Amino acid sequence: MSEPAPAPPFTAEHERLRLEIRRFVTERLRPHADAWEAAQWFPNDVFRWVAEAGYLGLGLSDPVAAAVWVEELARCGSGGLAAGLGAHTGIALPPIARFGTEAQRERYVARGLRGELIAALAITEPGAGSDVAGIRTQARRVEGGWVVNGAKTFITGGVRADILVTAVKTTQDGGHHGISFLIIERGPGVSSSALRKLGWHASDTAEIAFDDVFVPEENLLGAEHHGFYLIMANFQWERLLMALGAVGAMQVCFEQTLAFIHDRPDLRSQQAVRHRMAEIALELQAGRDVTYAALRRHVAGEDAVREVTIAKLRTQRSAFDVIDACVQIHGLDAPAELERALRDARLGPIGGGTDEIMKEILGRSLGL
Amino acid sequence: MASADVLKPDHASQRKHFIFTDEHEQLRDSIRRFVIKELQPHAEEWEETTFPDSVFERMGELGFLGLDKPEAYGGQGGDYYTSLVLAEEIVHAHSGGLAMGLAVHTDMAMPPILAFGTEEQKQEWVVPAIAGRKILCLGITEPDAGSDVAGIKTRAVRDDVTGDYVINGAKTYITNGHRADVIVLVTKTDTDPTLPTHDGFTLFLVPMDAEGVIREKRLRKLGMHASDTALLAFQDVRVPESAVLGQVGKGFYHIMWELQGERLIGAAGCVAGAQNVFDRTLQYAKERKAFGREIGHFQVIRHKFAEMATKIETARQLVYTTAWRFQNGEYPVREISMAKLYAARIAVEVADECIQIHGGAGYMVEYGIERVWRDMRLNRIGAGTDEIMLDVIGRSYGL
Numbered sequence: 001m002s003e004p005a006p007a008p009p010f011t012a013e014h015e016r017l018r019l020e021i022r023r024f025v026t027e028r029l030r031p032h033a034d035a036w037e038a039a040q041w042f043p044n045d046v047f048r049w050v051a052e053a054g055y056l057g058l059g060l061s062d063p064v065a066a067a068v069w070v071e072e073l074a075r076c077g078s079g080g081l082a083a084g085l086g087a088h089t090g091i092a093l094p095p096i097a098r099f100g101t102e103a104q105r106e107r108y109v110a111r112g113l114r115g116e117l118i119a120a121l122a123i124t125e126p127g128a129g130s131d132v133a134g135i136r137t138q139a140r141r142v143e144g145g146w147v148v149n150g151a152k153t154f155i156t157g158g159v160r161a162d163i164l165v166t167a168v169k170t171t172q173d174g175g176h177h178g179i180s181f182l183i184i185e186r187g188p189g190v191s192s193s194a195l196r197k198l199g200w201h202a203s204d205t206a207e208i209a210f211d212d213v214f215v216p217e218e219n220l221l222g223a224e225h226h227g228f229y230l231i232m233a234n235f236q237w238e239r240l241l242m243a244l245g246a247v248g249a250m251q252v253c254f255e256q257t258l259a260f261i262h263d264r265p266d267l268r269s270q271q272a273v274r275h276r277m278a279e280i281a282l283e284l285q286a287g288r289d290v291t292y293a294a295l296r297r298h299v300a301g302e303d304a305v306r307e308v309t310i311a312k313l314r315t316q317r318s319a320f321d322v323i324d325a326c327v328q329i330h331g332l333d334a335p336a337e338l339e340r341a342l343r344d345a346r347l348g349p350i351g352g353g354t355d356e357i358m359k360e361i362l363g364r365s366l367g368l
Numbered sequence: 369m370a371s372a373d374v375l376k377p378d379h380a381s382q383r384k385h386f387i388f389t390d391e392h393e394q395l396r397d398s399i400r401r402f403v404i405k406e407l408q409p410h411a412e413e414w415e416e417t418t419f420p421d422s423v424f425e426r427m428g429e430l431g432f433l434g435l436d437k438p439e440a441y442g443g444q445g446g447d448y449y450t451s452l453v454l455a456e457e458i459v460h461a462h463s464g465g466l467a468m469g470l471a472v473h474t475d476m477a478m479p480p481i482l483a484f485g486t487e488e489q490k491q492e493w494v495v496p497a498i499a500g501r502k503i504l505c506l507g508i509t510e511p512d513a514g515s516d517v518a519g520i521k522t523r524a525v526r527d528d529v530t531g532d533y534v535i536n537g538a539k540t541y542i543t544n545g546h547r548a549d550v551i552v553l554v555t556k557t558d559t560d561p562t563l564p565t566h567d568g569f570t571l572f573l574v575p576m577d578a579e580g581v582i583r584e585k586r587l588r589k590l591g592m593h594a595s596d597t598a599l600l601a602f603q604d605v606r607v608p609e610s611a612v613l614g615q616v617g618k619g620f621y622h623i624m625w626e627l628q629g630e631r632l633i634g635a636a637g638c639v640a641g642a643q644n645v646f647d648r649t650l651q652y653a654k655e656r657k658a659f660g661r662e663i664g665h666f667q668v669i670r671h672k673f674a675e676m677a678t679k680i681e682t683a684r685q686l687v688y689t690t691a692w693r694f695q696n697g698e699y700p701v702r703e704i705s706m707a708k709l710y711a712a713r714i715a716v717e718v719a720d721e722c723i724q725i726h727g728g729a730g731y732m733v734e735y736g737i738e739r740v741w742r743d744m745r746l747n748r749i750g751a752g753t754d755e756i757m758l759d760v761i762g763r764s765y766g767l
Contacts, residue, residue, distance in 0.1 A: 004693065004696075004700075005696060007689055007692070007693075008386055258765055258767075268767060271759075274758070274759065274762030274763070274767040275755070275758040275759070275762055277762055277767055278757075278759070278762040279758065281702075281761055281762075285686065285703065285706050286683075286686055286706070287682075289685040289686050289688075289689045290681060290682040290685045290686075292689070293685040306677075307681070310678045310681045310682070313674070313678050314678050314682050358674070359670070359671040359674035359675065360667075360670070360671075361674075362673070362674035362677055362678070363667075363671060363673050364670070366670075366674075366677065367650075367654065367664075368650075368653065368665060368673060
């Protein structure tokens with residue numbers, strides 16, 4: 001039987017790319033997953049490997065190809081590695097590529113896509129998570145630029161990052177109309193330290209302090225005081241990436257669990273196991289279809305806030321539940337990778353906008 | 369740069385899915401206008417009386433009973449999506465029973481006649497059925513055989529002298545069973561115990577006025593009050609060989625094939641029904657005040673709507689993606705089972721939540737919300753229970 005046509009927006013070309021990426025991920029990345037998890041770090045060289053394979057800049061040329069990359073990256077066996085790569089290429093670089101000046105793109109994006117420079121996006125603060133408008137890191141106008149003081153936290157890639165794409169208050173009041181973005185290079189006054197966490201062990205998550213950091217004029221990203229739009233613009237893509245990552249993670253865990261059951265006649269014959277797997281398969285398909293629908297609208301250049309919000313909300317808790325069910329089916333035979341996937345998935349309903357924030361956005365979009 | 373580059377959300381914009389064309393949208397509009405004008409006003413009355421046969425005639429006249437059926441038999445020759453559009457728009461009648469009666473006619477009983485019938489059979493039954501002059505029903509379930517279709521006991525025995533078949537048995541839960549002119553009847557024709565489980569079944573087209581067809585009783589039920597549901601008995605019903613539909617001995621396979629299209633149509637109806645009750649409840653939540661404000665502006669109520677919207681959108685994408693595969697010639701049994709299972713579940717959940725948001729009003733017949741819940745509840749049982757769907761999905765993975 002011939003392969004069924006891929007569902008839009010994917011083409012046969014994307015499906016060929018998928019197989020290539022799958023091979024790269026399973027052969028080049030997956031063998032290191034255990035060691036990098038244990039070390040709570042993956043080497044910076046990995047960015048170059050991915051760049052050389054041609055996958056680091058997919059999102060900036062073809063977002064559908066980037067979607068394929070994110071789904072398949074789930075096969076690397078480490079949510080932290082996926083997050084570490086994604087924070088650079090899917091979250092920190094896109095705003096520079098989209099809103100940056102020619103010089104900024106040359107200096108940061110071009111080098112970033114070659115894996116020579118690592119970027120992180122710094123928005124969240126100790127006192128401002130979901131409530132982005134409440135950030136307090138202050139950029140004070142001085143001759144030729146700004147001086148930044150404040151703190152950021154939960155910054156993925158923030159320990160290793162060479163540049164921090166940072167949200168700062170550029171007016172006294174801040175808020176929706178007083179936030180700007182500055183590209184802050186690591187240098188005097190910038191310090192970072194790693195945070196320990198439930199999952200995502202291979203990635204470095206940082207607490208960052210800015211102490212009288214001078215940032216030159218030309219490092220303003222986008223228009224002054226219009227940073228909030230930048231945040232909103234990139235949230236859509238970040239949330240789509242999270243939804244795609246969850247679909248990829250569910251797919252991997254489903255496949256592993258199915259293979260496990262097929263090797264276990266005592267489980268294979270149980271109706272409860274059959275139905276549990278059917279429920280998992282349904283969650284996977286539901287997450288996939290609702291995510292692809294949002295992706296279609298997003299890549300068509302249409303407003304997709306509601307669709308993306310739904311996709312994010314629908315997939316994150318679902319992925320955690322699905323992986324939990326996979327662990328349950330394995331019992332104490334659950335491999336370390338599956339247990340790790342469960343810890344990694346728990347961030348889904350929190351990061352990139354919590355489930356509760358998704359509900360707020362949706363509810364308000366209905367006029368409530 | 370800046371803000372001008374960033375799209376502003378436009379939540380009121382049309383959300384047309386890629387499977388639909390402008391023609392589908394025009395069809396959608398015309399069906400919706402008809403349903404709201406001519407059917408919806410009678411919804412409450414028909415809960416008491418069941419809907420009249422004249423609905424079939426009127427919809428036949430408008431061309432709505434053969435949207436995706438061949439023009440040669442009076443249909444509109446449209447694609448599969450046109451039947452999805454009908455399933456979605458009929459929910460505006462606010463009568464699950466009406467929608468079910470129509471769906472049994474157009475999407476359950478008619479497809480096997482078109483697929484397996486002789487030219488004579490199509491002329492005799494399909495042509496007048498599309499015109500709305502004859503009504504169809506389908507007889508699968510028996511008092512002792514529901515989900516376990518292979519357990520059907522209604523017997524058709526060939527009379528070797530005349531070539532006729534003589535049918536004996538009983539069918540139950542038959543939608544349209546009282547009003548139908550003909551039944552597509554599943555019988556056992558070969559009881560050889562060495563046969564594979566699914567062999568030896570044969571379909572017949574049995575006129576409901578044939579001697580020995582007894583419409584035993586009108587069954588009372590939780591919901592779907594506007595439809596008629598029958599218990600039927602067949603006592604020495606004699607039909608000619610020309611009443612055989614499709615191949616002798618292959619009836620089970622014929623009927624399993626047709627269940628797939630029906631399940632997806634049913635799923636589309638569930639999604640649209642959920643959307644409809646959601647919309648009505650959203651309106652209510654914006655008007656109803658408690659503790660000094662509209663109840664929809666309480667955060668917990670707002671989140672309930674967000675959760676319902678997420679369920680509905682997810683089910684819709686499952687249905688549409690699967691419909692796209694179906695229209696492309698794939699036979700996606702696994703995905704159809706998933707769409708049917710999920711859409712039926714969320715429709716019941718959404719209806720239940722809508723009762724909750726309405727409070728006491730939701731419990732009262734007058735508001736029509738409790739009816740949605742009662743009508744929707746059947747979808748987790750009919751056309752394959754949730755548990756059968758899970759079994760189908762699980763088995764598709766070799767489990």
